[in-house]
Amino acid sequence: MAEQPPKASGAPGGDPRRMEVRRPIAELGARAYAIQLLTDAGIPFLVGGAYAFAHYAGIYRDTKDLDLFIRKVDADRALEVLAQNGWRTESNVHGWLHKAFWDDFLVDLIYASGNGLTVVDDDWFTHAVCAQMLGCACKVPPAEEIFWSKAFVLERERFDGHELTHLLLKAGKNFDWPRLLRRFDRYWEVLLSHLMLFRFAYPADRAIVPEWLMNELLSRASGSVQEGNWEQKLCRGRLLSHAHYEVDINEWGYEDGRAWDEQDRKRGDEKLATGHGSSLHGPH
Incomplete structure (x- = not known):
């Protein structure tokens, strides 16, 4: 019996063809062309998004664009290379990425995250x-950085939690856990929340997350319970969703915790920049 093609819905699954079933050949060619142009120009970049997730988790899904992660210092030069080769470009979109279009086909050059925390x-x-992506030799981001950057995506229209649990299941045994903990730093509660969801989703695989890490995070949580409320009325929800915590700031009298966090990081307060600092010792 002949092998059946994947469903045209592009729903996630283990068949690699799901990444291409809804995409015209010209679009896939444009993605490969962008990769080749930047490679030939000697500009370092990493293929992320659905392609990197599939590399680690073995789950393939349709994607409307190609995400390339790049350092800010290289992003302008990369955009210039694409523009010189016929791409229509937009710079500093939302303050954290460039965009390049080949006809209607999109490539994102991402150098930070929407909340400003996860800088490349x-x-x-x-x-x-x-x-190997789209027939090209390239590199994908470390699984730890993928986890770190996706952990703060909690929008109504997009929630990456299922990708994080699958990433832990398939790649977590090889995680550099101390490095990941350092990445989350003052946002350790976000890390703990995703690890608890993983434990709920996969009770037979809880040991993938090291016992020392769970003990450390739960100890911090216990300490924050003992500490009680912060005196300053902050809402840090806008670090997780740009739009859906605006009512707290605009109508309910909360100070914008995202703006506070940006200022606090700029001050370089060592006490609040340690793993314990931001939530065990809130502003008073």
Whole structure:
């Protein structure tokens, strides 16, 4: 019996063809062309998004664009290379990415996250993994950086929690857990929340997350319970969703915790920049 093609819905699954079933050949060619142009120009980049997730988790899904992660110092040059080769470009969209279009086909050059926390730095490249994508030799971001950047995506229209649990299930045994903990730093509660969801989803695989890490995070949580409420009325929800916590700021009298966090990071307060600091010792 002949092998059946995947359903045209592009729903996630284990068949690699699901990434291409809804995409015209010209679009896939444009993605490969962008990769080749930047490679030939010697500009470091990492293939992320659905392609990187499939590399680690073995789950393939349709994607409307190609996400390339790049350091800010290289992003303008990458955009210039694409523009010189016929791409229509837009720079500094929302303050954290460039966009390039080949006809209607989109490539995103991402150098930070929407909330400004997960900036693409040298460690993304130091720990990157070699892969074959769209017929090209390239690299994908480290699984830890993928987890870190997706952990703050909690929008109504997009929630990446299922990708995080699958990433832990399939790649967590090889995680550099101390490095991931350092990445979350003052946002350790976000890490703990996703690890608890993983434990709920996969009770037979809880040991993938090291016992020392769970004990450390639960100890911090216990300490924050003992500490009680912060005196300053903050809402840090806008670090998780740009739009859906505006009512708290605009109508309910909460101070914008995202703006506070940005200022606090700029001040470089060492006490609040440690893993315990931001939530065990809130502003008073």
